[in-house]
Amino acid sequence: MIFGTHFDGSDRYVATGDLKLAVNAALMLQRPLLIKGEPGTGKTMLAEEVAAALNMPLMQWHIKSTTKAQQGLYEYDAVSRLRDSQLGDERVKDINNYILRGVLWQAFTADMQVVLLIDEIDKADIEFPNDLLRELDRMEFYVYETREMVKAKFRPLVIITSNNEKELPDAFLRRCFFHYIKFPDAATMRQIVAVHFPTVAEDLVHEALESFYGIRQIAGLKKRPSTSELLDWMKLLLAENIPSSALRDESAKSGAPIFNGALLKNEQDLHLVERAVLSRAKR
Numbered sequence: 001m002i003f004g005t006h007f008d009g010s011d012r013y014v015a016t017g018d019l020k021l022a023v024n025a026a027l028m029l030q031r032p033l034l035i036k037g038e039p040g041t042g043k044t045m046l047a048e049e050v051a052a053a054l055n056m057p058l059m060q061w062h063i064k065s066t067t068k069a070q071q072g073l074y075e076y077d078a079v080s081r082l083r084d085s086q087l088g089d090e091r092v093k094d095i096n097n098y099i100l101r102g103v104l105w106q107a108f109t110a111d112m113q114v115v116l117l118i119d120e121i122d123k124a125d126i127e128f129p130n131d132l133l134r135e136l137d138r139m140e141f142y143v144y145e146t147r148e149m150v151k152a153k154f155r156p157l158v159i160i161t162s163n164n165e166k167e168l169p170d171a172f173l174r175r176c177f178f179h180y181i182k183f184p185d186a187a188t189m190r191q192i193v194a195v196h197f198p199t200v201a202e203d204l205v206h207e208a209l210e211s212f213y214g215i216r217q218i219a220g221l222k223k224r225p226s227t228s229e230l231l232d233w234m235k236l237l238l239a240e241n242i243p244s245s246a247l248r249d250e251s252a253k254s255g256a257p258i259f260n261g262a263l264l265k266n267e268q269d270l271h272l273v274e275r276a277v278l279s280r281a282k283r
Contacts, residue, residue, distance in 0.1 A: 005027055005054055005113075006024055006027075007020055007023040007024055007027070007050055007053055007054060008020065008053070009049075009053070010049045010052060010053045011195070012049060012195060013042065013045060013046065013049035013195070014184075014188060014191045014192045014195055015046070015049075016188065018179070019046070019179060019181065022035075022177060022179035023046075023050055025177050026157065026158075026159075026177045027157060029177055030155055031175060031176060031177050032118075032136055032158035032159070032160050032175065032176045032177070033157070033158065033159045033160065033176065033177050033179065034160045034162065034168075034173070034176035034177065034178045034179070035159060035160065035161050035162070035179055035180075035181060036161075036162045036163075036164050036178070036179075036180045036181070037163075037180055037181030037182070037183075038163075038181075038183055038224075038226055039163050039226055040226025040227050040228035040229060041181045041183060041184075041226060041227055042181065042227060042228075043119075043161040043181060044117065044119055044161060046159065046181075047060070047115055047117035047119075047159040047161075048117075050115055050157070050159065051114075051115035054115070054157075056112070056113055056114050056115050056157070057110065057112065057114045057115070058114065058115045058117065059103050059106060059107050059110075059114050059115070059116050059117070059156075060103070060117045060119060061102075061103040061104075061116070061117065061118050061119065062119045062120065063118065063119060063120050063121055063123045063124050063128070064123055064124070065123050065124065065125075067123070067124045067128065068124075068125075068128070068131075069127075069128050069131030069132045069135075070102075070131070071102055072102040072103050072104040072105075072118075072132070072135075073102050073104050073105055073135065073141050073143075073150075074099055074100060074101050074102050074105055074143060075099075075100045075102065076095075076098060076099055076100075076145050077098040077099075077100055078098070080098055081095070081097075081098045095145055095146060096146060099143065099145060099146065103116065104116070104135060104141070105141075105150055107152070107156045108139065108140075108150055108151065108152040108153065108156070109150065109152075109153060110153065110154065110156075111153065112154060113154040113155070113156060113157065114154075114156045114157075115156065115157045115159060116156040116157070116158045116159070117159050117160075117161070118158065118159070118160045118161070119161050120161055120162065120163060121160050121161065121162055121168070122162040122163055122164065122165040122166050122168065123165065126166065126169070129168050129169055129172035130169050130171060130172060132172075133171060133172060133175065136158060136175065137175055139151065139152035139155055140152065160176065183227075184227060186209055186213060189209060189212075189227070189230070190205060190209070192227060192231075193205055193208075193209075193230070193231070193234060196231055196234070197234055197235075197238060200234065200238060201244070203244040204237065204238075204242075204243070204244045204247075205234075206244070207244040207247040207248060208230070208233070208234060208237065208244075208247060211247055211257045212225060212230050212233075212263070214277070215257075215263060215264075215273055218272060218273060218276045220272055221269050221272060221273075222266060222268060222269055223264075223265050223266065223269060225263040225264065229262055229263050230263070232262045233257075233259060233262040233263055236259045236262055237258075237259065240259075242258060242259075246258060256270060256273050256274050256277065260273070
């Protein structure tokens, strides 16, 4: 760890006090920071902003359902080596030509401390986190093909995100500092909107947030709109010069806000919102 390194937020990311504390605690403890929260609450963006604020390179490993832990370390391309040997290629004499370095290897051998993002770890198989326990704990791993031990020059700040799609193993959780990003309240959301759209009119923000939080409160939604979807919606409203009165008029007429496709992602939720809003209007 680089002593004295401290995260105080950034101009582009509204970080709450407890989130700043979590980042700095992970830095001090030299443990991975596990971030959970609803999709679209800025978990991935946090890693980007921490790296920028601390002037560290960012390395990203975006996890898929088929991702294996070994891929983060390295992969041995035996097929290419066999093909090259059949073609008489001189490269086959050096096995290092067929070792593909993964993101963890690159982070461990970087010439300075980096921020390593392991994004959406809960997408992978349940054994995936357990398979990384030793590497993330000891910051080293063994390459059997070349008989070398790869050790981290500088311990990276590891930020791991999860959408809570599946439970993570207890042994893995014990090694992390945990923080849950609560969904922003209206006051915090105003700050977020102001960061992205500093010249937006206050009356438009007021009407947009009234509509946005009104939708989120409707029971039975399959997918409630998130922060990122609100920002997409605001971008459309501003691009088309939609006045605040149009938001009220459109909701009163159809039950759903204009450009509702930015907020609602399936027809069941759209019908539910239309019925709920029209029902409120009749009271």
